[in-house]
Amino acid sequence: MTNHPDQEGMKIRRFSRGRIVEHALAIVVVGILVMTGLSQKFYTIDFSQWLILKLGGIDNVRWLHRCAGMVFLMLIVVHIFVAMVGIVARRWQPSMMINKNDFTNAIHNLKYYVGLEKAPAQFDRYDFKQKFEYWGILVGAFLMIFSGLILWFPIQATRFLPGEFVPAAKVLHTHQATLIFILIAIWHIYSAIFSPDVFPLDTSIFTGMIPRRRMELEHPLEFARMHEGGARADVSRSP
Amino acid sequence: MMKQSVLSFMVFLLGMMFFAWDRVSAENAASIEDAGKCLECHAQRGVVKKFENGESVEAYIDPEKFGSSVHHALACPTCHQDFSEDHHPVRRFRSKNQFRIQSTLICRQCHKDEEIRKKSIHANLFQQEQQGEVPLCTDCHTAHAVAAISGGRLTANEMQYCLSCHQHSMKLPFNDGSGIPLMVDRSELSASAHSKLDCSDCHYGFSSEEHPQRNFKTRRDYSIASADSCRRCHFDKYTQTLESICHTKQSQGNLNTPICTDCHGSHAIAYVRIEKNFSILRCRKCHPDIYDTYAKSVHGKALFNEENRDVPVCIDCHKVHNIKNPLTLEFHERIPEMCSNCHANKAIMGKYGLSTDVVKSYLSDFHGMTLGLYKKQREALSKPARPIAVCTDCHGIHNISSTHDMPAAVVKENLLKRCQKCHHDATEKFQDAWLSHYKPSLSRAPLVFLVDLGYKIFLPILLVGLFLQILLHIWRYAVNR
Numbered sequence: 052m053t054n055h056p057d058q059e060g061m062k063i064r065r066f067s068r069g070r071i072v073e074h075a076l077a078i079v080v081v082g083i084l085v086m087t088g089l090s091q092k093f094y095t096i097d098f099s100q101w102l103i104l105k106l107g108g109i110d111n112v113r114w115l116h117r118c119a120g121m122v123f124l125m126l127i128v129v130h131i132f133v134a135m136v137g138i139v140a141r142r143w144q145p146s147m148m149i150n151k152n153d154f155t156n157a158i159h160n161l162k163y164y165v166g167l168e169k170a171p172a173q174f175d176r177y178d179f180k181q182k183f184e185y186w187g188i189l190v191g192a193f194l195m196i197f198s199g200l201i202l203w204f205p206i207q208a209t210r211f212l213p214g215e216f217v218p219a220a221k222v223l224h225t226h227q228a229t230l231i232f233i234l235i236a237i238w239h240i241y242s243a244i245f246s247p248d249v250f251p252l253d254t255s256i257f258t259g260m261i262p263r264r265r266m267e268l269e270h271p272l273e274f275a276r277m278h279e280g281g282a283r284a285d286v287s288r289s290p
Numbered sequence: 291m292m293k294q295s296v297l298s299f300m301v302f303l304l305g306m307m308f309f310a311w312d313r314v315s316a317e318n319a320a321s322i323e324d325a326g327k328c329l330e331c332h333a334q335r336g337v338v339k340k341f342e343n344g345e346s347v348e349a350y351i352d353p354e355k356f357g358s359s360v361h362h363a364l365a366c367p368t369c370h371q372d373f374s375e376d377h378h379p380v381r382r383f384r385s386k387n388q389f390r391i392q393s394t395l396i397c398r399q400c401h402k403d404e405e406i407r408k409k410s411i412h413a414n415l416f417q418q419e420q421q422g423e424v425p426l427c428t429d430c431h432t433a434h435a436v437a438a439i440s441g442g443r444l445t446a447n448e449m450q451y452c453l454s455c456h457q458h459s460m461k462l463p464f465n466d467g468s469g470i471p472l473m474v475d476r477s478e479l480s481a482s483a484h485s486k487l488d489c490s491d492c493h494y495g496f497s498s499e500e501h502p503q504r505n506f507k508t509r510r511d512y513s514i515a516s517a518d519s520c521r522r523c524h525f526d527k528y529t530q531t532l533e534s535i536c537h538t539k540q541s542q543g544n545l546n547t548p549i550c551t552d553c554h555g556s557h558a559i560a561y562v563r564i565e566k567n568f569s570i571l572r573c574r575k576c577h578p579d580i581y582d583t584y585a586k587s588v589h590g591k592a593l594f595n596e597e598n599r600d601v602p603v604c605i606d607c608h609k610v611h612n613i614k615n616p617l618t619l620e621f622h623e624r625i626p627e628m629c630s631n632c633h634a635n636k637a638i639m640g641k642y643g644l645s646t647d648v649v650k651s652y653l654s655d656f657h658g659m660t661l662g663l664y665k666k667q668r669e670a671l672s673k674p675a676r677p678i679a680v681c682t683d684c685h686g687i688h689n690i691s692s693t694h695d696m697p698a699a700v701v702k703e704n705l706l707k708r709c710q711k712c713h714h715d716a717t718e719k720f721q722d723a724w725l726s727h728y729k730p731s732l733s734r735a736p737l738v739f740l741v742d743l744g745y746k747i748f749l750p751i752l753l754v755g756l757f758l759q760i761l762l763h764i765w766r767y768a769v770n771r
Binding site: 091094100103104107108109161163164165166180205206209210212213214215216217218219222223226227229230233234237238241246247248 | 667673713717721723724730753
């Protein structure tokens with residue numbers, strides 16, 4: 052199935068089917084969460100009210116938001132479970148882990164952008180932008196799920212937690228949603244769609260394949276490693 | 291033979307007509323001629339008759355008015371019998387009133403009592419006469435300018451005309467034995483909002499020639515029928531009352547529900563807005579319990595003890611004419627709006643050191659937001675909605691009391707009970723989820739405050755950082771090309 056990486060103009064497998072399905076589900080679920088969530092946050096504006104009425108009222112919107120939230124929660128649980136099993140049992144490389152290199156790479160790239168370095172930093176499977184975005188969203192997801200459950204079940208939550216946690220959860224939920232929305236709407240959309248490197252769309256997460264040329268350019272360390280050991284199936288399966 | 295008799299009959303008719311014509315013209319000539327002589331003096335201003343008590347009356351006659359009066363064909367001596375061209379006796383009267391009593395007797399020489407009695411409007415006059423009060427014809431009909439009975443109002447001053455009877459104590463009896471005094475206080479009328487109206491503007495169907503006798507079972511029946519007059523001018527208010535719960539109750543047979551005159555009064559009608567307590571007292575008649583509760587509330591105390599004009603009274607929340615059933619969901623939903631009329635008004639709240647944020651903090655929280663959306667979706671989707679806690683659910687309705695005067699523990703205890711009405715398993719900690727209208731701060735709800743502050747600092751930094759990163763990336767790309 053995978054083409055040999057040595058051939059020019061060929062594509063290299065970057066993501067397994069599991070990751071593709073996971074990403075597609077995330078688009079749908081996060082899309083629903085953002086639409087139903089934002090219309091609750093900004094409920095006074097016309098579009099929100101139009102959407103709320105179209106969906107059959109605020110109770111329906113809340114129900115939909117919570118259902119989508121449950122699917123999102125399951126996505127996260129499955130994702131972590133797969134990653135744990137993969138790393139522990141199948142010896143995947145924990146390629147998403149942030150290390151010292153990511154910070155030096157970030158500074159290096161900043162210098163490169165302003166002209167203080169001649170070449171950009173060399174990246175492995177994920178560059179520092181992707182890693183920061185990933186962890187931003189993953190940590191954010193935990194905060195969203197935690198605060199969302201408090202807001203969904205305030206009576207049960209206040210059996211264990213002080214009452215003040217409820218309004219605090221509301222503030223946290225709304226701000227963290229904004230944060231995730233900014234990360235996705237600005238950074239992720241830029242780097243996956245509008246960035247001159249990938250425009251009009253980085254299709255690798257939909258097809259699972261990445262052009263060899265881009266692989267060499269954007270992930271030279273991983274490409275070099277693949278080159279040494281040939282096309283290894285387990286590389287493409289790591290999260 | 292036949293022809294002859296017809297001819298002679300026609301001659302007879304002609305003769306009769308001529309005779310009649312001659313008589314009328316001769317009479318007219320006599321009166322005008324006669325009057326002409328009298329008018330030589332009496333059409334002049336300044337001829338005055340003095341009475342013994344110092345009162346006087348101007349003996350002036352307006353020839354034009356007399357000419358158009360019903361008595362224009364009468365010669366002066368027909369009424370002023372002792373007077374003629376060469377006989378002008380000096381008569382002495384104690385007072386103007388005595389003079390007018392004498393004049394009235396002259397009227398009654400031609401207008402016999404039986405004749406006068408036929409008009410129901412005169413019925414009371416005879417009653418008065420028996421009690422020693424002499425009615426004066428000229429009070430209503432005037433003397434020389436007396437107009438034709440069949441033609442409109444008799445007097446220029448209708449009020450004076452009506453009051454000539456209605457200033458006396460009379461009574462309109464009802465079938466149940468009760469009655470209503472018919473005496474009208476002139477000072478009340480002139481001080482009322484309707485001072486410029488004529489009597490018949492409200493009491494339509496009544497005039498100098500029409501004074502229908504009406505039968506009512508009870509005084510209340512009479513009042514309800516009378517209040518119908520108001521709608522002739524105040525139709526907007528009338529249509530509003532049709533939507534009110536009081537009107538519904540009335541059409542179901544409850545005659546005690548308020549009618550216009552109950553609150554506004556009848557002849558002493560005033561601008562009710564001036565007097566805040568007035569409407570409360572009318573409401574109290576049917577709702578005494580609520581009145582007592584209100585009087586003990588923070589609003590009621592301020593009104594009754596301090597004569598505070600800022601506090602709401604019944605009609606401020608329940609409206610005036612279109613009082614709706616307050617037990618409906620629609621009414622319940624409007625309560626935050628009612629409270630915010632004052633509690634979101636900085637000018638009013640500033641006087642008492644109260645925060646205007648209470649409405650905002652309610653509306654931006656779960657209950658306020660849900661309430662607003664429920665209202666919208668009921669209008670748009672006609673979807674039934676659950677009741678959502680509004681101001682009155684925690685603060686009370688008619689018994690609203692200041693939370694500042696209550697110990698905090700009592701406030702909390704009451705709040706928990708209120709929460710549990712909808713959130714059955716709510717614990718003591720649950721009620722702390724509601725920040726009691728307070729804005730989060732370090733001293734109040736520090737956790738909420740810090741989370742909010744943290745994000746408010748971090749989010750703009752993140753936003754700017756991401757944009758800078760993107761701009762630098764594009765710039766480098768452009769430079770490299």
